[in-house]
Amino acid sequence: MSVILIIEDDRELREMLKTVLLRKDYNVLEAENGKEALIHFKPGVTDLVITDLIMPEEDGLKVLIKIREMKKSIKIIAISGGGKAGPGSYLDLAKALGADAVFSKPFSVNDLLLKIENLLKLEHSD
Amino acid sequence: MRRIKNISDDGYPGNKPEKKTSYSGGMKPDPFTGGIAHDLNNILTTISGYAEMMAEDLPENSPFKDTTIRIVSAVARARSLTDLMLASEKQNKEDKIAVNVNDVLKESIDFIRPSLPPEITVNCDIPLTEVSVFAEPLQLLRVFFNLITNAVHSMEGRGGILSVGVRVLGRNEVKSVIKKYLVSENYVAISFNDTGSGIDTSLKGKIFEPYFTTKEQGMGTGLGLSVVMEIVNTLNGEVQVSSDKNYGTVFDIYLPIYKEFN
Numbered sequence: 001m002s003v004i005l006i007i008e009d010d011r012e013l014r015e016m017l018k019t020v021l022l023r024k025d026y027n028v029l030e031a032e033n034g035k036e037a038l039i040h041f042k043p044g045v046t047d048l049v050i051t052d053l054i055m056p057e058e059d060g061l062k063v064l065i066k067i068r069e070m071k072k073s074i075k076i077i078a079i080s081g082g083g084k085a086g087p088g089s090y091l092d093l094a095k096a097l098g099a100d101a102v103f104s105k106p107f108s109v110n111d112l113l114l115k116i117e118n119l120l121k122l123e124h125s126d
Numbered sequence: 127m128r129r130i131k132n133i134s135d136d137g138y139p140g141n142k143p144e145k146k147t148s149y150s151g152g153m154k155p156d157p158f159t160g161g162i163a164h165d166l167n168n169i170l171t172t173i174s175g176y177a178e179m180m181a182e183d184l185p186e187n188s189p190f191k192d193t194t195i196r197i198v199s200a201v202a203r204a205r206s207l208t209d210l211m212l213a214s215e216k217q218n219k220e221d222k223i224a225v226n227v228n229d230v231l232k233e234s235i236d237f238i239r240p241s242l243p244p245e246i247t248v249n250c251d252i253p254l255t256e257v258s259v260f261a262e263p264l265q266l267l268r269v270f271f272n273l274i275t276n277a278v279h280s281m282e283g284r285g286g287i288l289s290v291g292v293r294v295l296g297r298n299e300v301k302s303v304i305k306k307y308l309v310s311e312n313y314v315a316i317s318f319n320d321t322g323s324g325i326d327t328s329l330k331g332k333i334f335e336p337y338f339t340t341k342e343q344g345m346g347t348g349l350g351l352s353v354v355m356e357i358v359n360t361l362n363g364e365v366q367v368s369s370d371k372n373y374g375t376v377f378d379i380y381l382p383i384y385k386e387f388n
Binding site: 010012013016017019020023054065068069079081082092093095096097098105106107108109110 | 160163164165166167168169170171172173174175176178179198201202204205208212237238240241267268271272274275350353
């Protein structure tokens with residue numbers, strides 16, 4: 001089964017996403033910030049990354065760029081709950097920087113699961 | 127020369143710029159309204175996520191099925207409040223400074239270049255001289271990112287060239303080009319000219335509407351061009367677009383120059 005890395009500094013939200021994904025039999029890796037994610041990211045293992053954008057240590061946009069550099073084919077979903085300039089803006093930037101999909105918090109986990117399924121199908125057909 | 131009230135002789139309202147900079151990354155939520163809205167959105171996502179899982183686990187005839195739907199709809203109502211908080215926080219916040227358009231434009235292109243498909247080329251004609259406008263660097267970055275991204279999307283699969291150019295308009299040219307009220311004698315024109323699929327004539331009137339998108343769910347917020355328009359308006363600038371279906375699109379952004387260094 002595919003391996004999904006969750007990068008999210010909100011522990012409760014990270015736990016919820018982990019539960020949702022484990023219920024669908026995905027293998028889950030987790031990191032509580034971008035710095036930790038970059039240290040432990042293994043390009044050969046991870047199929048898809050879900051990353052928050054506004055985080056301490058290393059923000060999600062930088063993480064997105066660095067992970068994309070390490071594995072060009074990886075699927076990346078950016079999630080954001082806003083911040084200084086509102087959710088649309090950071091998500092726009094994430095999309096411009098190569099996120100395959102973006103979700104503004106709060107989002108439907110069913111929509112997220114559907115998008116993950118579609119992206120992983122694309123990855124395996126590449 | 128047309129002028130409006132509260133605009134000083136250098137063409138800039140309010141406080142004069144103190145420093146020049148460009149976006150260098152790093153994001154932290156504000157400790158007040160924006161930060162609270164951000165944290166609330168995290169909590170709301172957790173609540174709605176567990177509610178959706180409960181709904182999936184409950185049998186169809188369970189009386190609690192309706193309860194989970196109510197939780198999810200309450201979350202949607204709460205989200206409209208956090209959206210308001212974010213919008214309000216944005217209006218109250220003013221971080222404008224003198225920023226070199228050329229630096230931000232180069233940074234935008236450098237960020238995007240590694241993710242460009244091989245069939246798409248970006249040509250730049252950006253002068254070495256500084257051209258400063260009075261803006262938030264992140265806002266300017268968003269404008270450039272959104273326009274470059276749209277251009278790239280319009281060329282995906284078919285290939286093409288995006289030509290990005292910057293030039294300074296003199297007093298006479300400004301009068302003939304800018305349709306809005308002039309707030310400066312000199313403007314900078316930032317042009318994004320792509321050879322992509324172009325915009326269908328029937329959609330031209332809608333492209334700047336919020337949430338209008340031709341992309342599939344999850345592939346874009348539909349806010350890209352409306353954000354561009356909103357930001358350029360706040361900078362006393364103007365957006366002009368011309369497009370030929372199947373031949374490409376040109377977006378010209380005109381911004382009042384704070385001061386030109388030669």
